Amino acid sequence: MNIKLKGGLLCTLLLAASVFNFSASIPDEGMFPLSELNRAGLKKAGLKIAEKDIYNPGQIGLVDALVQVSGCSGSFVSPNGLIITNHHCAFSAVQLASSPEFNYLKNGFVANTREQEIEAQGLTIRITKSYEDVSEEILNAVTSVSDPAERINIINKKRAEIAKRAEAADPTIKAEVSEMFIGKSYVLFHYQTIEDVRLVYVPRQDIGEFGGETDNWVWPRHTGDFSFLRAYVAPDGSTAKYAKENVPYQPKKHLKVNPKGVNENDFVFILGYPGRTFRHRPAQYIAYQQKYLLPYTSELYDFQNQQMLIVGKEDPKTALALATRIKRNANVMKNYRGKLKGLQNLDLVDRKTKEDEALRKFIDSKPSLQARYGTLMADIDEHYQAVFALAPKELWFNNIYSSVSLLRVAYTIRDFKEAILKQNGLKAQEEVFALNINQLREYLDNIYGSYNLTVDKNIGRRMFEDAYQLDEVNKLNYFGKKNFASKTEAGDYLVSVLEKSKLNNKELLYQTILKDIQSLKNYNDDLLVMLDELDNERETFNAEQKRREGNLNRLMGDYVAVKERYQAKNFIPDANSTLRLTFGNIKGYSPADATYMSPFTTIKGLLEKGNSGLAEYEYPESIKTAWLEKNFGAYAKKDLNDVPVNILYNMDTTGGNSGSPIMNAHGELIGVNFDRAYDATINDFAWSEDYSRSIGVDIRYVLWIADKIDNAQFILKEMGI
Incomplete structure (x- = not known):
C-alpha cells in the first residue's frame, strides 16, 4: 500500500511500532488491524509469503x-x-x-x-490509502470536561474537524476518524472513493x-x-x-x-472490512441485546416482511421493488434469532456477569485502582438500568422512520423547506432551491423505489398501535395529547394521515409541491404536522440519550483500560468497518452431539x-x-x-x-x-x-x-x- 503524507513523507509511525499498541501474543480470536500483522503469528500459523507482501507501508501489497x-x-x-x-x-x-x-x-x-x-x-467503492492515530488530540480536548453530553459533542466535533483538515490537505481523499475503543482510541483513515x-x-x-x-x-x-x-x-x-x-x-x-x-486443514486468511463487534462490553450490554433489541427487531422485521410479501404477490413490479428490503430484513431477522440462540446456549450474560464481578474484586484489591476506578462497575450498572427502563421507547423511535417510507419522505421535505426558510431574502432562497432540487429528487427517488402505500399503512398501523400501548416512563406525549380511545383508533389515525397526504404520490409531489419554491413554502399537511410533534419529542429524548452516550464513552474507556490490566494483555479492538485481517484453516465442526x-x-x-x-x-x-x-x-x-x-x-x-x-x-x-x-x-x-x-x-x-x-x-x- 502506498502511503503518502503532505510533502511526500512516508507514514513512518506505521513502520516499526504499532500505532494501536495491542498485544504481542496470539489471541484466540482476532480481526487484526494492518499494523498488527507482525504480532499475529501468521508465519507460525502457515503463511508462506512474507508478511510485508500483505502490508508494507510505502510499498505495494495485497x-x-x-x-x-x-x-x-x-x-x-x-x-x-x-x-x-x-x-x-x-x-x-x-x-x-x-x-x-x-x-x-x-x-x-x-x-x-x-x-x-x-x-x-x-x-x-472505497480504498484505504493510509491511517494514523489521533487519540491524543481528541482525548486532550475533553480532559477537563465533566458534562457527559458536552464530552460526546466535543469528541464528535473534533473527529469531524480532523477529517475536514485531512481532506483540505489532500482533496483527492475522503477522511474519517474511527473509534477503535470507545472513549479510548481514535484513528484517522484516508480513503479513495470511486x-x-x-x-x-x-x-x-x-x-x-x-x-x-x-x-x-x-x-x-x-x-x-x-x-x-x-x-x-x-x-x-x-x-x-x-x-x-x-x-x-x-x-x-x-x-x-x-x-x-x-484442501481440508489448509491455512487461509481473509482481508476485509468487518462491520461491528461488541466483545469488549460489560454484561449489561449483552443483557440489553438479549432482552430488548434482538427480539424486538427480529419480530418487527418478520411482520414487515409478511406485509411486503402479501402485497408483492399481487403485482410482479411491486415484488421486484420490495425485493431488496425484504432480503435485508430477512437477513437481519435470521441473524438476530441466531444470536438469541447463541446467547442462551452460551449463557453469555451469566458468563460476562462473573467476569465483571471478578474485575470489580480486582479493582477493590489494589488501592491505586480503587482510588481511580472504585465506582466504575456501579456506574456502569446505573447507566444500563436507565437504558433498560427506556428501551421500549428507544426501540420505537429507532424504527418508526425506517418502517414507514412516507415519514422519511416527509422528513426530507420538511428539512429542505426549513433550509430554504433560513435563507435571507427570496433570491438566496431561490439559489438554494435551484442548487439542491436535483439532489433532493434523486434521494427521494431512492425512497419511492421501494415504497408501497398499502405496506406503509399496514406497518404504520402496527407501529402506532405499539406506541399507544407504551406506558409509564415510556409513554409518548404525542399519544396522550391525541387522547386516542384505543390502539385501533391510533392505528386508524395514522392510516388516514398517510392516505390523505400528497406525499403518497411521487408524481404529484414533483409536479406540485416541488414545482417551485413558493409551492414548497406553502405546503403543509397532517403528515408534516404529525412529524413535527413526534420529532420534537424525539429530540428531547435524544438529548438525554446523548448525555448517556457521553457518560458511557468515559465509562467504557475506563472499563477497557482496567480490564487490560486485569488480564495483563492489550486487546484487539472491536471491528468497526476498518480494514482487518483474520486467519485460520479450512475446517469442519460438530454443531451438535x-x-x-x-x-x-x-x-x-x-x-x-x-x-x-x-x-x-x-x-x-x-x-x-x-x-x-x-x-x-x-x-x-x-x-x-x-x-x-x-x-x-x-x-x-x-x-x-x-x-x-x-x-x-x-x-x-x-x-x-x-x-x-x-x-x-x-x-x-x-x-x-x-x-x-x-x-x-x-x-x-x-x-x-x-x-x-x-x-x-x-x-x-x-x-x-
Whole structure:
C-alpha cells in the first residue's frame, strides 16, 4: 500500500511500532488491524509469503487489492478494475437495473464487452490509502470536561474537524476518524472513493441465492454467492460519477486467482472490512441485546416482511421493488434469532456477569485502582438500568422512520423547506432551491423505489398501535395529547394521515409541491404536522440519550483500560468497518452431539437439495446436465470427484466481511466469504473455536459456473485463468 503524507513523507509511525499498541501474543480470536500483522503469528500459523507482501507501508501489497463495496468487501482480480464480491452485495444494484421485461435479478446479467456493462446504482467503492492515530488530540480536548453530553459533542466535533483538515490537505481523499475503543482510541483513515461502479457479471438468482432464506446462516450451503463489478474513473484518473467517457480504474495490485483451490486443514486468511463487534462490553450490554433489541427487531422485521410479501404477490413490479428490503430484513431477522440462540446456549450474560464481578474484586484489591476506578462497575450498572427502563421507547423511535417510507419522505421535505426558510431574502432562497432540487429528487427517488402505500399503512398501523400501548416512563406525549380511545383508533389515525397526504404520490409531489419554491413554502399537511410533534419529542429524548452516550464513552474507556490490566494483555479492538485481517484453516465442526460437518459441499449435494421440491432449491437444468456428463473441466476436486461449491473455515468474521477474498498461504484467491454458520452469528459478542465457522464460495465453483453454465469465458480470460 502506498502511503503518502503532505510533502511526500512516508507514514513512518506505521513502520516499526504499532500505532494501536495491542498485544504481542496470539489471541484466540482476532480481526487484526494492518499494523498488527507482525504480532499475529501468521508465519507460525502457515503463511508462506512474507508478511510485508500483505502490508508494507510505502510499498505495494495485497491490501492494495482490497476494496469496500458500500457495506461489503471485495477485491480487484484484474489490472482493469474488475472486482469480485458477493451476489447479495450487488443485489440492490441489480434490482434497480431490473424491470419485469429485463429481470436481471432472476435471470442474471453477463456483459461480454465493456460497452454492455451497466451502472451499478447505489454502489460506491472505497480504498484505504493510509491511517494514523489521533487519540491524543481528541482525548486532550475533553480532559477537563465533566458534562457527559458536552464530552460526546466535543469528541464528535473534533473527529469531524480532523477529517475536514485531512481532506483540505489532500482533496483527492475522503477522511474519517474511527473509534477503535470507545472513549479510548481514535484513528484517522484516508480513503479513495470511486463513484462509477458497473455490473459486469451476476449469476442468475437460482445460483446466486440458491437455498434462499431456508439456507441463510446455515451449513451445509450450496450458494453461488458471487458477482463481478468494475470500477471506473475519469480519463485523468480522478473520481467521477457515472459517465460514458470514464475508463476502467487501474489498481496498484490485483489478486491472482488459484483455480486449484484448497484442501481440508489448509491455512487461509481473509482481508476485509468487518462491520461491528461488541466483545469488549460489560454484561449489561449483552443483557440489553438479549432482552430488548434482538427480539424486538427480529419480530418487527418478520411482520414487515409478511406485509411486503402479501402485497408483492399481487403485482410482479411491486415484488421486484420490495425485493431488496425484504432480503435485508430477512437477513437481519435470521441473524438476530441466531444470536438469541447463541446467547442462551452460551449463557453469555451469566458468563460476562462473573467476569465483571471478578474485575470489580480486582479493582477493590489494589488501592491505586480503587482510588481511580472504585465506582466504575456501579456506574456502569446505573447507566444500563436507565437504558433498560427506556428501551421500549428507544426501540420505537429507532424504527418508526425506517418502517414507514412516507415519514422519511416527509422528513426530507420538511428539512429542505426549513433550509430554504433560513435563507435571507427570496433570491438566496431561490439559489438554494435551484442548487439542491436535483439532489433532493434523486434521494427521494431512492425512497419511492421501494415504497408501497398499502405496506406503509399496514406497518404504520402496527407501529402506532405499539406506541399507544407504551406506558409509564415510556409513554409518548404525542399519544396522550391525541387522547386516542384505543390502539385501533391510533392505528386508524395514522392510516388516514398517510392516505390523505400528497406525499403518497411521487408524481404529484414533483409536479406540485416541488414545482417551485413558493409551492414548497406553502405546503403543509397532517403528515408534516404529525412529524413535527413526534420529532420534537424525539429530540428531547435524544438529548438525554446523548448525555448517556457521553457518560458511557468515559465509562467504557475506563472499563477497557482496567480490564487490560486485569488480564495483563492489550486487546484487539472491536471491528468497526476498518480494514482487518483474520486467519485460520479450512475446517469442519460438530454443531451438535454425534454430528460432524465436513468443510466442503459439492454439486451432488446441490442436486440432492433440488429433489426436495422446495422453490428455494430450484436450480438451472444446465447444472444437472453438466454434472451428469461429468463436465467438470479443470475445476473438480479429485478426492470428491466433483466440483466443490462452498467451503467452511474457522476464521473470525462478521457483517461487512461479505465479499472478502479468501486467500491461501501464498496470497492467492481461492474463494469469497459470504456468510457464517448459524451458531456463529454470536461472533459479534463472542468467538469460539468450537462453533465459530464462516462460509465462502469456492473459487472452483465460481469458475465452473462462469465457464460451463453462463458462457462468461471472458471473465476467466481477464483473470488470467
